Amino acid sequence: MRVDIVSIFPEYFAPLDLSLIGRARANGTLRLAVHDLRGWTHDVHRTVDDTPYGGGPGMVMRPEPWGEALDALTPAELPPPRLLVPSPAGVPFTQALAHELAAEPHLLFACGRYEGIDQRVLDHAATRMPVTEVSLGDYVLFGGEVAVLVILEAVTRLLPGVLGNAGSLTEESHAHGLLEAPMYTKPATWRGLPVPEVLRSGDHGRIARWRRDEALVRTGRRRPDMLAGLDPQSLDKRDVAA
Numbered sequence: 680m681r682v683d684i685v686s687i688f689p690e691y692f693a694p695l696d697l698s699l700i701g702r703a704r705a706n707g708t709l710r711l712a713v714h715d716l717r718g719w720t721h722d723v724h725r726t727v728d729d730t731p732y733g734g735g736p737g738m739v740m741r742p743e744p745w746g747e748a749l750d751a752l753t754p755a756e757l758p759p760p761r762l763l764v765p766s767p768a769g770v771p772f773t774q775a776l777a778h779e780l781a782a783e784p785h786l787l788f789a790c791g792r793y794e795g796i797d798q799r800v801l802d803h804a805a806t807r808m809p810v811t812e813v814s815l816g817d818y819v820l821f822g823g824e825v826a827v828l829v830i831l832e833a834v835t836r837l838l839p840g841v842l843g844n845a846g847s848l849t850e851e852s853h854a855h856g857l858l859e860a861p862m863y864t865k866p867a868t869w870r871g872l873p874v875p876e877v878l879r880s881g882d883h884g885r886i887a888r889w890r891r892d893e894a895l896v897r898t899g900r901r902r903p904d905m906l907a908g909l910d911p912q913s914l915d916k917r918d919v920a921a
């Protein structure tokens with residue numbers, strides 16, 4: 680997968696040299712490049728923002744540098760990338776969308792700042808590539824960089840070979856529509872608190888049932904909305920009893 684990121688704070692993405700993403704880049708699974716939007720400005724002050732038409736607080740990101748940046752990163756001889764624009768007004772970023780993005784050959788992230796990017800940048804881009812405005816959640820950040828870090832981590836871990844134990848992808852929260860069951864490791868008792876006996880029983884059927892039951896209870900208590908969205912086909916009669 681090829682990933683291009685455009686931002687006025689390219690240094691935000693230094694952490695992408697670390698850990699599993701760093702390894703994915705080193706082995707070629709992920710080909711990532713970060714670009715400074717100011718590289719597409721032509722004035723001495725390298726201006727990327729201006730006052731909003733219609734008035735109001737703050738500044739808006741000018742369309743010209745963005746237009747030139749997106750042109751430079753979407754050469755006509757290559758298939759167009761999917762443009763992702765983090766925004767509080769975007770569609771919710773979910774595990775399902777992470778899987779969708781993990782299947783894309785080329786992602787192009789546009790990190791806005793200030794009050795956002797001039798809408799015409801997205802409208803013009805949509806005439807030549809798929810554009811998705813995406814939101815991490817119902818809270819407000821300073822800009823899109825943190826969102827790109829989150830999205831990139833969620834997507835990269837789904838790429839083949841990135842996670843050593845691909846099995847963990849099938850057992851984690853949101854993978855099967857439920858929150859993950861509680862996890863334990865040694866010692867068997869810690870500060871007087873024991874590990875649930877079933878997890879030390881060696882009975883894998885009982886363990887799987889216990890984990891399923893715990894996941895259902897935890898999801899019902901913390902995220903009843905997820906239970907409502909669960910495919911009834913994925914439940915069995917023992918779940919109903921749980």
Ligand SMILES: CN1CCCC[C@@H]1Cn1ccc2ccc(-c3n[nH]c(N)c3C#N)cc21
Pocket residue numbers: 765766767769790791792793794795796813814815816817818819820821822823826
């Ligand atoms: C505060 N300021 C005036 C109100 C509008 C937003 C603006 C700040 N801002 C500029 C670019 C930009 C991109 C993403 C986000 C963002 N906030 N919350 C999310 N879940 C986000 C995502 N993903 C915020 C951004």
